[in-house]
Amino acid sequence: MFRTLGIEWMKIKNYRTFWILLAITIICIPAFNYTVYDLMDNSFPKIRGKSIFGSPFAFPDVWLTVSWNSSLLFIIPAILIITLTTNEFSYRTHRQNIIDGWSRIQFISIKLVEVFILSILMTLIVFLTTLYFGGIANKLPQGVGLLSNTQYLFYFFVQMISYSTIAFLIAVFIRRAGLSMGIFFVYMVLEQFVVSYLRNKYKMNWVDYLPEEVTDRLLPQPYTQKVLNSPAAIETWHHHIPIYLGIAAVYLTVYCSITIWRFTKADL
Amino acid sequence: MKAVLQLDNITKYYGRIKALDDVSFEVPEGSVYGILGPNGSGKTTLLGIVTDVLKATAGKYSWFESAPSEEQRKLLGTLLETPNFYHYLSGERNLQIAAAIKERGRDDIPRVLELVRLSARKKSKFSTYSLGMKQRLAIASCLLGDPPVLVFDEPTNGLDPAGIAEIRQLIRQLAGEGKTIVLASHLLDEVEKVCSHVAILQKGKLITAGNVNEVLVNEELVEVAAEDLVQLENVIREMKGVRQVRKNENVLQVFFENGRISLSDMNRYCFEKGIVLNHLTLRKKSLESKFIELTNNVSN
Known part of the structure; x- marks a missing residue:
């Protein structure tokens, strides 16, 4: 696998667009979090010197806050994955790699490994960003461990790999960069609309288990959750976490299986 | 002789279109095997x-002579x-x-770039290459590691x-080194000039x-004429070895079974x-007409 990964590295290490998109990703995560941090700090009324939203950037809540904020930027790694994948189709190098001696499974597997690595990288950036904002927001409160609530970082990873694999699946089927990005974005927006419409209008709770929503539910919106949700609702959410993770794993397996099936069976 | 490539009843559909219909042949080791056919005949498929x-x-x-695998490719x-x-x-x-994909070292890269005269432009981006340079780079890639x-x-x-x-010369040179070459082309003279074997595809x-x-076979035909063309045709039809007689304006075109005839025998x-006879000429049937004849037979 490392040999194959080395060849993938040869493909991207001199690809300027890749580095630009990666740099945008790396810059956007802390920059976007800083914007929200600044907004919280300066743009809302304070009661006795404290924000009405509490201290979402203080430990241990910062793990959820930064993970949730960063998850809103899912489109950037998706663009990166779609670009890298559809490049192979538009240059027809996916055919040449097979002709030169890779198996189809080898080609598609290493791309999935790249998706995994990129999700790890995103998670690492979120980890460092969280430490930074947690550090500047306050001193660690008494009795709270630095790594308390780091499960949200794992949930961020699950959400990122899930979104990225959907982007990859669309790119493998559609093969064109612009159209793939369009379909990915429309799908993401459309599912949000369907979920909120069916849940609010018809009280259909099964929509919580749709592909995008199930991972979204791992990271609840951090700013108002303590205000709007009752302790019982928060407790119920905690109980549902293993179910969300299990279903997300099933979806992930399905995305990967369909992508592998498509690439190994279709004409290239 | 050992078969490098063997095809057994290959059929391919694109939707309802049959791109290949039960194609079987084998490419012997050391041959330059041309796959000839007009555009859309199924060569690339x-x-x-x-x-x-x-x-x-x-x-x-x-x-x-073994099941296909990536290692063979x-x-x-x-x-x-x-x-x-x-x-x-x-x-x-x-x-x-x-x-790297072919699992061959980088040592061979300067040699193949030199072979296709691209050494001077090796650092230039592929997107800046002309069509001919792109084609030459593709040939250089094929030659990496001196594949059999x-x-x-x-x-x-x-x-x-x-x-x-240059490329034709290179193909002849590679064939001379004992390599097996499979060459798809719609150019008849290309196949005739460099190939030892040929498969012709049509639809x-x-x-x-x-x-x-x-x-x-570059078939020969004899054109003859005399005062009485009808009598001449009757006489020629009885001649031994004559396969076909065709009237073409004021002359008769005579085809022979073995494709060869001596003009003096004919005259005698x-x-x-x-x-x-007041007209006697030996003509060569063009490869194009031979190819058209072969492909027309199938279309008809």
Whole structure:
């Protein structure tokens, strides 16, 4: 696998667009979090010197806050994955790699490994960003461990790999960069609309288990959750976490299986 | 002789269109095997199947008399349809990727770049190359690691006359070194000039396959004329070895079964039958007309 990964590295290490998109990703995560941090700090009324939203950037809540904020930027790694994948189709190098001696499974597997690595990288950036904002927001409160609530970082990873694999699946089927990005974005927006419409209008709770929503539910919106949700609702959410993770794993397996099936069976 | 490539009843559908219809032939080791056919006859589809970028609907193939695998493809140098490289990388870096996939060292890259006269532009991005340079880089990639078998799909596409001559010379040189070469082309003279064997495809069907000198025999015909063409035709039809007589304006075109005839024998025969010829010419039937004749027979 490392040999194959080395060849993938040869493909991207001199690809300027890749580095630009990666740099945008790396810059956007802390920059976007800083914007929200600044907004919280300066743009809302304070009661006795404290924000009405509490201290979402203080430990241990910062793990959820930064993970949730960063998850809103899912489109950037998706663009990166779609670009890298559809490049192979538009240059027809996916055919040449097979002709030169890779198996189809080898080609598609290493791309999935790249998706995994990129999700790890995103998670690492979120980890460092969280430490930074947690550090500047306050001193660690008494009795709270630095790594308390780091499960949200794992949930961020699950959400990122899930979104990225959907982007990859669309790119493998559609093969064109612009159209793939369009379909990915429309799908993401459309599912949000369907979920909120069916849940609010018809009280259909099964929509919580749709592909995008199930991972979204791992990271609840951090700013108002303590205000709007009752302790019982928060407790119920905690109980549902293993179910969300299990279903997300099933979806992930399905995305990967369909992508592998498509690439190994279709004409290239 | 050992078969490098063997095709057994390969059929391929694109939707309802039958691109290949039960094609079978084998490529002997050391041959330069031409796959000849007009555009859309299925040549590239056939090569796509044997290089695993397309899936056959039915039938099977084997390389080196064993089931196809990616390890076998590493022993081939293949140019399929168009040069496929990363546009943002230089020619040299593209060859490094190809060499890595083929599990061959980088040491051979300078040699193959020199062979196709691209050493001076090796650092330039692929996107800046002309069509001919792209084609030459693809040929260089095929030659990486000196593979025993080369598969070329229209290798002279986009090349200028000098480039075409160079590539043909290179193919002859490679054949001289004992390499097996599979060459798909719609250019008859290309196949005739460089191939030892040929398979002719028309609308996905294999019309004929075999030694190029047998399939594309440069058949001779004799044109004759006399005062009385009717009498001449009757006499000639009785002549031994005559396969076909066709009237073409004021002359008769005579085809012989073995494809060869001596003009003096013909003249003597007519004279002995009391006919004085006023026109006697030996003509060669063009390869084009032979090819059209073969392909028309199938369409009809």
